[in-house]
Amino acid sequence: MADPSHKKVILGLTGGIAAYKAAELTRQLTQGGIEVQVVMTESACGFITPATLQALSGKPVFTDMWDARVSDNMAHIELSRGKDAIVVAPATADFIAKLTHGLADDLLSTLCLARECPLLIAPAMNRQMWDNAATRRNIAQLEHDGVVVLGPASGDQACGEVGMGRMLEAVEIAEAVSAFLAPKFLSGKRVLITAGPTFEPIDAVRGITNRSSGKMGYAVARAAIEAGAKVTMVSGPVSLSSPVGAEITRVDTASQMFEAVRRNVARADIFIAVAAVADYRVDKPREHKIKKTDERQLQLKLVPNPDILGWVAARPRAPFCVGFAAESRNLDVYADEKRRRKKVQLMVANRAQEAIGADDNEVMLLDDAGTHRLERAPKEVVARQLIAHIAKLYGATRRKVKA
Ligand code: C5P
Numbered sequence: 001m002a003d004p005s006h007k008k009v010i011l012g013l014t015g016g017i018a019a020y021k022a023a024e025l026t027r028q029l030t031q032g033g034i035e036v037q038v039v040m041t042e043s044a045c046g047f048i049t050p051a052t053l054q055a056l057s058g059k060p061v062f063t064d065m066w067d068a069r070v071s072d073n074m075a076h077i078e079l080s081r082g083k084d085a086i087v088v089a090p091a092t093a094d095f096i097a098k099l100t101h102g103l104a105d106d107l108l109s110t111l112c113l114a115r116e117c118p119l120l121i122a123p124a125m126n127r128q129m130w131d132n133a134a135t136r137r138n139i140a141q142l143e144h145d146g147v148v149v150l151g152p153a154s155g156d157q158a159c160g161e162v163g164m165g166r167m168l169e170a171v172e173i174a175e176a177v178s179a180f181l182a183p184k185f186l187s188g189k190r191v192l193i194t195a196g197p198t199f200e201p202i203d204a205v206r207g208i209t210n211r212s213s214g215k216m217g218y219a220v221a222r223a224a225i226e227a228g229a230k231v232t233m234v235s236g237p238v239s240l241s242s243p244v245g246a247e248i249t250r251v252d253t254a255s256q257m258f259e260a261v262r263r264n265v266a267r268a269d270i271f272i273a274v275a276a277v278a279d280y281r282v283d284k285p286r287e288h289k290i291k292k293t294d295e296r297q298l299q300l301k302l303v304p305n306p307d308i309l310g311w312v313a314a315r316p317r318a319p320f321c322v323g324f325a326a327e328s329r330n331l332d333v334y335a336d337e338k339r340r341r342k343k344v345q346l347m348v349a350n351r352a353q354e355a356i357g358a359d360d361n362e363v364m365l366l367d368d369a370g371t372h373r374l375e376r377a378p379k380e381v382v383a384r385q386l387i388a389h390i391a392k393l394y395g396a397t398r399r400k401v402k403a
Contacts, residue, residue, distance in 0.1 A: 006033060006035070007034045007035070007084040007085075007181045008034070008035040008036075008037070008082060008083045009029065009035070009036055009037070009083055009085045009086065009087050009177065009181075010036075010037050010038075010039055010079060010083050010085075010086045011025065011029070011036050011037070011038050011039070011053075011057070011088075011089065012038075012039045012040070012041075012086060012087065012088040012089075012091075012108040012111070012112070013039070013040045013041065013044035013047075013048070013053070013089070014041045014043065014044050014088060014090060014092045014094075014095040014108065015041055015043025015044045015046055015047060015092060016047065016092045016125065016167070017124075017158040018124035018158075018166070018167035019047035019048045019090055020047065020048055021089070021090070021167055021169065021170050022048065022053065022089055022090065022170075023048060023052055023053065023056055024170035025089055025170040025173055025174055026038065026053055026056040026057050027056050028170050028171055028174035029177065029178075030056065030057060030058065031380065032174060032178055032378070032380045032381070033377070033378065033380065033381040033384070034177070034178070034181070035059075036057040036059070037057070037059055037062070037079060037083070038050070038053040038054070038057050038059070038061045038062070039061070039062045039063070039079065039107055039111060040062075040063045041063070041095070041107075041108050042063065042106065045063060050063060062075060062079060062107060063107065064107060065107045075107055075111075076104075076107055076110035076114055077114050079107075079111055080114065080116065080117060081116070083115075084117055084118075084181050085117050085118045085119070085120055085181060086111060086112060086115055086117060086118075086119050086120070087121075087122070087173070088119070088120070089121070089122035089124075090123070090124030090167045091121035091122055091123050091124065092123075092125060093123075093125045093129040093130070093132075093135050095108075096121065096123060096135065096138050096139065096142065097134065099112055099119075099142060099147070100137075100141050118146070118148065118180070119146075119147045119148070120147070120149075120150055120176070121147060121149055121150065122150045122151055122152070122167050122168055122173050123139070123165070123167065124152060124166065124167035125152075125165045126159050126161065126165055127157060127161055127162075127163025127164050128161075128163075129165065130152065130164050130165035131164070148180060150168055150172075150176050151166075151167060151168035151172070151173075152166055152167055152168065153166045153167070153168055153169075153172075154166065171241075172244065175222065175243075175244050176244075178222070178226050178380075179225060179226040181226075182223070182226035182228075182384065183227065183388070184227060184228035185227040185228070185387060185388055185391035185392075186224060186227040186228050186229035186387065186390075186391050186394075187227075187228035187229075188228065188229075188230070189228070189229045189230070189269045190229065190230050190232070190267050190268050190269050190270070191224045191229040191230070191231050191232070191268065191270045192231075192232050192233075192234070192261065192265060192267075192268035192270070192272070193217055193220055193224070193231060193232070193233050193234070193271075193272045193274060194217065194233075194235075194236075194257055194272075194273050194274060194275035194277070194308065195214045195216070195217020195220075195233060195234070195235045195236065195238070195274050195275055196212055196213070196214030196235045196237060196275055197209050197210045197211070197212035197214070197237065197238070197276050198210075198252065198254045198275065198276070198277050198278045198305075199236065199237050199252045199253065200253055200278050200280070200305075201252075201253070201282065201285040202282050202285055202290070202300060203285060203286040203287075203288065203289050203290045204287060204288050204289050205289050206289075208278055208280075208282065209237075209278070210276050210278070210356070211356045211357045212236070212275070212276035213238060213240070213356070213357045214235060214236065214238030214240050215358075215359065216274055216324070216355070216361060216379050216382075216383070217233070217235070217274035217275060218235075218238070218240050219379040219380045219382070219383035220272055220383045220387065221233050221243045221246050222243045222380065223380070223383035223384045223386070223387040224272075224387055225244070225245045225246060226384070226387075227384075227387050227388075227391065229270075231245065231246040231247070232246070232247045232248075232267075232268070233248040233249070234249050234251060234257050234261055234275075235248055235249070235250050236251060236252065236257065236275055236276075237250070237252055249264075253281065254277045254278050254305035254306065254308070255281070255305065255306070257277065257308060258305075258308050258311070261308050261312065265312055265315070265319065268319040269319055269320065270319050270320045270321075270322070270394060271309070271312050271313075271318075271319045271320070271321050271322065272322040273308060273309040273312075273322065273323050273324060274324050275308075276326065277308060278305055279304060279305060280302035280303060280304055280305060281303060281305050282300050282302060283300075283301040283302065283303045284301070307342070309323050309342055309344065310341075310342045310343075313342055313343045313344050320390070320393070320397060321342075321343075321344040321345055321346075322344060322346045322348065323339065323342055323344045323346070323348070324347075324348045324349075324350070325338045325347050325348070325349045325350075326350055326352035326356060327349060327350075327351065327352060328351065328352045328353055331350075331351060331364065332349060332366065334349075335347050335349030335364065335366055336366050339367075345367060345368070345397065346366070346367045346389070346390065346393060347365075347366045347367075348363050348364070348365055348366075348386060349363060349364040349365075349366060350362065350364070359378060359379060360376055360378055360379065360382075361376070361382045362374065362375065362376035362377075362382075363382060363386070367393060372389070374386070
């Protein structure tokens with residue numbers, strides 16, 4: 001299956017203290033499957049070395065117009081061809097002024113002027129430079145010219161002052177770039193997603209849970225947002241930051257997750273159940289901590305939890321339903337049996353022992369048309385491929401319903 005997430009960007013660094021964040025940004029972009037070609041201005045090299053960016057991007061860094069590695073000596077043209085965007089982070093006040101006026105006196109500014117692809121900039125500067133009328137004019141002009149301006153944020157500044165002008169954090173820029181580049185497969189669609197583990201209390205301090213980290217569910221939510229969907233999440237207890245743009249309800253137990261899904265399901269076009277929901281809960285959790293006694297056995301009575309996905313799929317006007325099956329053996333047989341039993345259009349099967357808690361995943365997609373294998377990749381990449389597949393199936397289903 002072609003990887004719709006394979007994008008190529010030029011990451012341009014200009015000379016500001018926020019250049020240190022570009023190292024993390026490079027890592028985030030490449031981990032998300034984006035190929036990064038770093039270009040640095042001379043003053044950026046005063047803040048961070050090209051060697052650091054080369055190691056993180058896996059490509060030699062360009063700093064000079066006359067780089068002999070480009071055979072026709074046209075680095076300012078060659079480097080940006082075939083790229084999906086140029087991202088300048090940090091973009092200093094000086095570089096922004098140059099961009100506004102179309103100046104081209106070094107490799108990065110010349111690349112920006114000669115580009116055929118979109119330009120995104122993440123400004124970073126002292127608050128007075130940001131508030132200065134000249135910068136205000138320049139930013140307004142760049143936005144008018146179609147340049148995408150990411151941030152800046154307000155907060156502590158390297159100069160000791162506090163105010164507007166801080167560059168966004170690397171993760172925020174990476175998410176914005178991914179969202180900008182993603183095909184809008186699910187534009188305007190409402191997607192409801194469960195994610196993470198559940199926690200079923202035994203007493204006031206103990207409970208039954210599992211090793212799900214929530215990484216896959218959160219990656220699916222981000223990929224859906226990138227694809228233009230309006231995402232509502234119901235998340236079990238995880239230590240992950242919320243995907244930017246998602247409406248999120250945090251819960252502990254399967255019953256709470258069920259309630260939150262019931263509240264939101266009527267509006268959903270697509271339901272993706274990624275959560276690792278506990279099959280059983282303790283019948284009557286104790287209000288206080290259970291004390292150790294001399295008894296040789298302590299018995300807990302467990303009762304079944306509601307099957308959230310099964311309930312949603314059985315509704316009269318059910319959304320398009322996608323389930324996840326984590327199996328430790330007979331992956332395809334068990335997952336397909338689950339797909340038929342729960343009556344969902346798509347089941348995503350993965351190996352429980354390899355997928356749960358990991359950063360990478362290798363999955364099999366089972367639907368009426370058969371089985372597709374997605375290669376092992378970071379969960380962000382797998383999530384984008386999955387969303388592309390869901391969008392294709394969802395479109396086909398809708399066409400069938402209409403016909
Ligand atoms: O636990 P099981 O293997 O049946 O999970 C398969 C799918 O069903 C997953 O998508 C999971 O999120 C969903 N599920 C659910 N409610 C449950 C159990 C599982 O929504 N109580």
